[in-house]
Amino acid sequence: MTDEPRWLDSAEEQTWITLVAMLFRLPAALDAQLQRDAGLSHFEYLILASLSEAPERTLRMSVLALLSEGSLPRLSQAVGRLEKRGWVRRTPDPTDGRYTLAILTDDGFDKIVATAPGHVAEVRRLVFDPMTKAQPKQLREIGARVLRAVDPNGPRPGTHPF
Amino acid sequence: MTDEPRWLDSAEEQTWITLVAMLFRLPAALDAQLQRDAGLSHFEYLILASLSEAPERTLRMSVLALLSEGSLPRLSQAVGRLEKRGWVRRTPDPTDGRYTLAILTDDGFDKIVATAPGHVAEVRRLVFDPMTKAQPKQLREIGARVLRAVDPNGPRPGTHPF
DNA sequence: ACGTTTCACTTCACCGTTTAAGTCAATCTA
DNA sequence: TAGATTGACTTAAACGGTGAAGTGAAACGT
Numbered sequence: 001m002t003d004e005p006r007w008l009d010s011a012e013e014q015t016w017i018t019l020v021a022m023l024f025r026l027p028a029a030l031d032a033q034l035q036r037d038a039g040l041s042h043f044e045y046l047i048l049a050s051l052s053e054a055p056e057r058t059l060r061m062s063v064l065a066l067l068s069e070g071s072l073p074r075l076s077q078a079v080g081r082l083e084k085r086g087w088v089r090r091t092p093d094p095t096d097g098r099y100t101l102a103i104l105t106d107d108g109f110d111k112i113v114a115t116a117p118g119h120v121a122e123v124r125r126l127v128f129d130p131m132t133k134a135q136p137k138q139l140r141e142i143g144a145r146v147l148r149a150v151d152p153n154g155p156r157p158g159t160h161p162f
Numbered sequence: 163m164t165d166e167p168r169w170l171d172s173a174e175e176q177t178w179i180t181l182v183a184m185l186f187r188l189p190a191a192l193d194a195q196l197q198r199d200a201g202l203s204h205f206e207y208l209i210l211a212s213l214s215e216a217p218e219r220t221l222r223m224s225v226l227a228l229l230s231e232g233s234l235p236r237l238s239q240a241v242g243r244l245e246k247r248g249w250v251r252r253t254p255d256p257t258d259g260r261y262t263l264a265i266l267t268d269d270g271f272d273k274i275v276a277t278a279p280g281h282v283a284e285v286r287r288l289v290f291d292p293m294t295k296a297q298p299k300q301l302r303e304i305g306a307r308v309l310r311a312v313d314p315n316g317p318r319p320g321t322h323p324f
Numbered sequence: 325a326c327g328t329t330t331c332a333c334t335t336c337a338c339c340g341t342t343t344a345a346g347t348c349a350a351t352c353t354a
Numbered sequence: 355t356a357g358a359t360t361g362a363c364t365t366a367a368a369c370g371g372t373g374a375a376g377t378g379a380a381a382c383g384t
Contacts (some may be wrong), residue, residue, distance in 0.1 A: 006282075006283075007282065007285065008282060008285070008286075008290075011299070011302075011371090012290060012296065012298060012303055015187070015188070015298045015299075015301055015302040015305075016285060016289070018301070018305035018306060018309065019289065019301060019305055020208075021229070021231065021305070021309055022163070022305045022308055022309060023185060023188060023189050024231040025231070025309065025312050025313065026185060026308060026312060029312045029313075030362095033339085041370090046182075054302055060332085061332075062331095062332065062333080069183060069186040070371095071372070072332075072333065072334085072373080073333090073334075073335085073371075073372070073373080074370085074371060074372080075333095076333065076334055077334090077370075077371080080368090081370095087212050092379090096332095096379080096380070097332060097378080097379045097380075098274060098330095098332050098333075098378080098379050099331095099332065099333085099379095100332075100333060100334095101302070105295075120168075120169065120170060123170070123178060124168065124170075124306060125176070125311060126311045126312055127181065127308055127311070128170075128174060128328065130307035130308060130310060130311040131304060131307055131308075134309075135300070135303070135304050136173065136174060136177045136353095137173070137177075138240050138297070138300040138301075138304065138305050138378060139177055139181060139301075140173075140177040140180050141297070142293060142297050142300065142301050143177075143180035143181055143184045143299075144180060144190060144351095145185065145292035145293055146184055146288060146289055146292060146293075147180065147184060149287060149288045149291070149292040150187050150188060150288055150291070151187065151191075151193045154303070160199055222362090223363065224361095224362065224363080230340095232350090233341080233342075233364090234342095234362075234363065234364090235341075235342070235343080235344095235361095235364075236340080236341060236342080237367085238363065238364055238365085239339090239340075239341080239364090239365095241365090243340095255347090257358075257360095258346080258349080258350075259348080259349045260349050260350060260351075260360095260361060260362050260363075261349095261362065261363085262360095262363060262364095264364075
């Protein structure tokens with residue numbers, strides 16, 4: 001900690017600056033597209049999308065929090081907003097009253113169906129179209145390594161929990 | 163927009179899930195380290211770091227906003243906080259009163275000098291150490307392409323403005 | 325069985341960010 | 355050179371997120 005740190009050489013610094021810029025700008029761009037075209041934040045979109053792919057379009061709040069990459073209080077508030085808009089409803093889990101089930105309504109499903117194509121198109125435009133054929137795999141492998149370092153015990157993303 | 167969208171195949175979906183997870187978790191991890199060890203947000207750190215590398219340790223607010231990847235109101239508030247802590251001061255640009263110059267104080271410089279090594283160590287631990295020798299270059303090239311798509315007219319990051 | 329603990333959320337208070345309006349200096353424009 | 359405009363911030367109000375305390379259901383311990 002107080003030892004001489006190994007500084008970043010100039011190539012590493014370029015990489016780092018580029019990555020930081022991406023960490024700031026890409027989420028902002030995704031939020032902007034979703035907000036503009038669907039009135040949703042990226043986080044809210046992930047909630048609806050996760051539910052739409054779950055069996056019965058239903059998930060426990062705690063599972064949904066993991067899938068949508070948010071804290072439980074944040075999720076609770078976001079689902080409250082989505083509930084007010086009629087896209088999600090909540091009921092206590094009948095098999096265990098401590099859990100709360102979040103359920104995508106039919107309107108919510110329609111909302112995702114209407115929203116997803118535009119969002120996927122934006123993801124293509126910003127991420128996949130600019131990459132060479134080889135780069136997606138490189139990015140996936142780099143991401144997996146970084147995520148392992150960030151949270152060694154975290155579930156490998158893409159390991160679907162159902 | 164209403165056309166059939168080209169959906170993501172399963173390899174692309176894996177890539178996308180991994181990238182989204184990285185976009186959420188890596189900034190959180192960086193913020194956590196800086197908050198814990200230095201009482202700074204990542205954004206505040208970028209402000210101090212940008213100033214420390216600028217000539218005279220001085221930058222116009224608008225330039226600083228670009229370098230630190232933040233909006234002008236956000237910057238204004240953040241600099242206000244850093245000013246209260248004695249690390250930055252502001253004065254109107256003597257050559258043109260419309261501009262405001264943000265200046266890193268000596269205490270602010272000491273703060274960065276004390277903070278940077280731990281932060282760089284964390285960046286190494288989370289990003290560079292887990293990568294193979296070839297991957298930083300791959301990441302830099304991917305990032306450059308994505309950033310170009312996000313903002314075609316944006317300055318290529320790493321193009322230092324002084 | 326009853327009290328305690330654990331657990332999954334929800335709520336609250338505080339704070340930071342965004343969006344929009346306000347300020348003020350410099351520059352056009354007539 | 356007065357008035358309008360542009361540009362660079364700053365301020366204010368509304369909103370969303372975080373961390374800590376609160377709630378209520380199930381499990382545990384005796």
